[in-house]
Amino acid sequence: MATNQECALAFAAIADLLEITGANAFKVNAYRKAARVCEDESSDLGKLARETPKQLREIEGIGESTAAKIVELETTGRVAELESLRAQIPAGLPLLLTLAGLGPKTVKLLWDEAKVTSLAELKSAIDSGALASIPRMGGKTIANLREAVVARESAAAGPTRYRLGEAIPLAQSILKRLADANGSIRVAFAGSARRGRETVGDLDLIVATTDPTAARAAFLNGPNIAKVLAQGDTKCAVQLASGIQVDLRIVTEAVFGATLLYFTGSKDHNIFLRERAIEREMRLNEYGLFRNPRGWPEGKELPLVAATTEESIYAALDLPCWPPELRETYTSDFTQAVPRLISLADIRAELHAHTTASDGVMSIRELAELAKSRGFHTIAVTDHSKASAQANGLSVERLLRHIEAIREAEVQVGGIRILAGSEVDILADGRLDYDDATLAALDIVVASPHTALKQSPEAATTRLLAAIRHPLVHILGHPTGRIILGREGLAPDMQAICTAAAQCQTALEINCHWSRLDLRDSHVRAALSFGCLIAIDCDIHSAEDADNLQYGITTARRGGLIPDHCVNAWTADALHAWLGRKRSGVRLPRDT
DNA sequence: GCCGTTTTCGGCCCGACTGTTTTCAGTCG
Incomplete structure (x- = not known):
């Protein structure tokens, strides 16, 4: 196939x-x-x-x-x-x-x-x-x-790519140096990193400045530069010691939007925009959108229409301002209305987190305080189940004691719902790692595959369908188990997975860690077309994992996710009502 | 090879930098 x-x-x-x-x-x-x-x-x-x-x-x-x-x-x-x-x-x-x-x-x-x-x-x-x-x-x-x-x-065979969570911090550290240079007004990263692709081949940076020489020096004299590839007045490129190439464009503030738009791409989106400009007797380049009437004298400067912001350029082309994550070929029609995509500010709950009880480094209380500091109304404690012995997974007895500890912590911390949950292993044959009676004692169940990640697509489909249809499972965690640039993971029939998930109202997780991003963007698009619910979770093991939320959000946006379809964006009432429905004995389809 | 309110042919985005050249080709994004 x-x-x-x-x-x-x-x-x-x-x-x-x-x-x-x-x-x-x-x-x-x-x-x-x-x-x-x-x-x-x-x-x-x-x-x-x-x-x-x-x-x-x-x-x-x-x-x-x-x-x-x-x-x-x-x-x-x-x-x-x-x-x-x-x-x-x-x-x-x-x-x-x-x-x-x-x-x-x-x-x-x-x-x-x-x-x-x-x-x-x-x-x-x-x-x-x-x-x-x-x-x-x-x-x-x-x-x-x-x-x-x-x-x-x-180098290893083929061109190297870098994962989003490795590339963006690097971009931000260089941008900080550029922002600190004399004359700097605005800085930004563009390219596939801004569009949120899961891996990037290079970094594209832009600085608007009144002192191009200072910007150039700040860039070229940075640390860890292995080689200078180009150094013009407006364009510089270097290769860092780690191998990644970084390109910089130096512009004036007046044209920043046009440059940002152009270097954000994608290539296909740029071609679309330029063709649309031509249809309207205009010309678009990285310095702006210009009127270009028929018969305009060759060599005479074209009248400027828009350049300072992306919004003004889209508006002048009679288009909605497209978010970078959707500026890809999979957006079939750029003239349609832009969906109100989910954003960081919409997230109000974390539903997948580990404590020192299994392989996390935080206590229940520390997790809860972290979630409160982010303005969340709910945090779910979902330590590993017993089959994940390498992660110190909990026996049934330990789990029952852990539930009590979670109840106590909820009273002590106050001001936030702390859910007693589990990230329960989906065994290779589709059975779950705890029996139903144990699972029924929990507020929330995230079921995830951790082993047998090389099984056939058919076996993987059967396995995941069993978990999705299990009435006590709320969320299918990192459904494929892939590691970006590391392992392929499972390749289930996504149509079957999405059909069942939508029917059973089992949410499919976008795991926010930049090495996972699982579901991936294309799977999110497929899932939404079937009407699935999506969970966006950081799979927190330590405090810094919570910062990976941005990568999950970006992936969700690439998939076209709106807040209504994301359980983490719901109000406390809506979220707990959904969790409760599977605990209320309502019959859910299991054998369809 | 793809595409279509100039549709079945004739277009197809646009500019910077480098190196080899005396005006431009190739590469890249």
Whole structure:
């Protein structure tokens, strides 16, 4: 079965190979866009290809040819065009495209003129001096190539990505230095980090300043810079010792919004905006939106329409101001009304937290005080169940004593509801780690998979459905168990999961830790389309985990979540009524 | 290859920086 990721990889590979052959650039772009769209698509492309292939064409960026290739991949496991391209082009060439500063034109040049077909051959061609006679191969270019080869050899295979929770603190520390520089007025990070993608390839920073020289110096003289990649008047780029590339744009305050808009992207959103500007006889670039009437004299300055804020530019284009998290291809229509997305301020309860009773570092009281300080009306204490022995999971006897301690703490702390709960393991076969009588003694049950995370999609689906349909379970915790850039986790049939979760009113969790973000954004979109409830929880083990809420919120916003569908955003009455419904003996579907 | 109140052809976003060049091609975002 072809996964969305496999479809994306196939299209990206076709794009790379076509590019090396010198194919039409728009055709190459179309394949690249198809790859991006496949990666972000929330429905299962393989399933669509099997059952309703016509629906593939309804996806923006998927046309007749790419839809046929998805069907081909699903039914035959291969794409003939990709195999044909691979037969024509040496297998080592696409890797060369990942070298810094090396693009398709140069790869083709090296292949044609120096018979370079692999990284090893490139290296020996550099060392032997064979490149010197090739047009446009000066000393500087060859030296840069040598450096890029060394960098590629020392790095792991493929380009490195960084998780959101690793990248954003880094961005903020550099922004602080820029904000402190003489003349600074505004600073911001943009790019995929601002859009909230779960991993980012680089960081894009913007500073509005009256003293560009000071901003530039503050940036280039920062700590941990391994290499300066570019240093112009308005644009600088460095590579940090950790490997991540950081780009900086230096602008005036008057154009800050236009620059922020442009560098936030996505690429596809920018193209949409610029095309919309053209339709209205305007031009959009990173310096602003300009009137561009037909017949305007060449070279004469265009009249400015808007530039200082993103809002003013969207307004001048007759568009609602789109939140960064939705500026992606999966927003099918940017002219529609913007949903009132959930935000940090909406969250009023934390429903997944651990204490020293299992593997947390805080006491019940400390947890409760932390939750109060955030203005929450409810905190749930959900320590691990007995199967999680590595996390000091609680036996039934310990759990019962823990419940008493929670009741006492609630009285002592005051001013906040402290729920007695458990993060109960979903065993590999779908049974829960406590019996029903024990679970019934709790106020809230979060059921999560922790082991057997490599089981088949079919087994995972059966397992998770059993937990979702269990009348005593409120929340399915980190449903796939994936670790970003670490492990794939379970791959259940999300359609079946969402259908059951909506029917049973069992909430699906977005686990806020930046290494999890599970559900992921595309799963949130799918879940909402089925009418599911969503929980956004920090899975608190220590106080700083509470700060991960921002990443869960960003993921929720990328999924289009509105407060009504998030149990953590409900009033205390609404939340406790929902929790109580599953404790009141109301029959819930278990076998459908 | 995709797309469509200029639709089945003919467009397709726009600019900065680098290096190799004397006016521009390639890469990148």
